[in-house]
Amino acid sequence: MIDNKLISMWKSGNPVLHGWLSIGNAFVAEIMAEQGFDAISVDMQHGALDYSDLLPIFQAMRASGVVIGARVPWLDPAMIMKVMDAGALQVICPMINTPEQAAEFVSYLRYPPLGQRSFGPTRAHFVQGPNIAAEANAKVLGWAMVETKEAFDNLEAIANTPGLDGIYVGPSDLTFSLLNGTVTPMLDPTHPTVIDALKRIVSVCKTAGIKSALHCATPEYAAQAVGWGFDMTTVGNDVRYLSLGAADAIKTYRDLLGQKTDPHGQKGSVY
DSSP: OOOOOOHHHHHHTTOOOOOOOOOHHHHHHHHHHHHHOOOEEEHHHHTTTTHHHHHHHHHHHHGOOOOOEEEEEEEEEEHHHHHTTTTTTTTSSSSOOSHHHHHHHHHSSOOTTTOOOOOOOOHHHHHHHHHHHHHHHHEEEEEEEEHHHHHHHHHHHTTTTOOOOEEEHHHHHHHHTTTOOOOOSSSSSOOHHHHHHHHHHHHHHHHTOOEEEESSSHHHEEEEEHHTTOOOEOOOOOHHHHHHHHHHHHHHHHHHHHHHHTTTTOOOOOO
C-alpha cells in the first residue's frame, strides 16, 4: 500500500498545509490540487456535492500527488467506509462530542482486529496498491472534530481514544457553542476564550500523543496557529478563493473607472 506522506512530514517536524473543497466539480478540484497543498479534503457535510461527485473529484486530484481525504456528513459507518474504499487517506468526522462516539468512529475506520471496517476497497485497490487489509490501519488517518462545548468538556477522554490520529477543530461551531450563541460563528476567531480553548486543544493532543488540526480562513491565521502548535491547518477553500478573487477584481475595475461597487455584492465568505 502507498505511504501517507503526512505521517512522514510530521516525523520530520513539518506542519501540513491542508486545502478544502466544497464545490462538486472535478475540474475545480484538479486546479486546487495543483497549487501546492500537502493534503486536500472534500467536504461532504456542508459541501455542494454527494458521493457521485466525490469519486471523479478523487480521480481528478490523483495526478497531483496530494494526500486525498474527506469530511463525511456524520458519524455514519456506511459513508466513512465508502470514502476510504474510494481512496481517502484521511477521514474527518464532524460533531464528535463524547469518547464513546470517538471510539465508534475509530471502529469504522479500522479493519479487524482493531475495528469493524468491511473489506471492499473498490477504487482504493487500484490507487493505493496491494496489502491494504494489512497496512491501512496504520496509514489512513482519522480525525474527530471537536466543535461543541460538550466535546470540549470531554476533550481529554476523546483525545485518548485508542486508534484516533487527531482532533480537527471546527472553530465556527466551537466559538458559537463556547460563547452560548452570543457571537456570529466564523473562522479565525479572536475572542480570548476561544483562543485559550484552541491552545488547550493543542496541549491536550500533544499529551495524548495525537495530532491537532485547525480550520482557518487566511494564511496569516494559519501561520499563527502553527506557532501555537497545530500540526495541520486548513487555509481557505474553493468557495472562498472564487468569491474573494472575483470580488477583488470587480472592485479594482470599478475603482479604476470611478464607479460605485454594487452594494449587494458579497465580499468573500465567512465559511
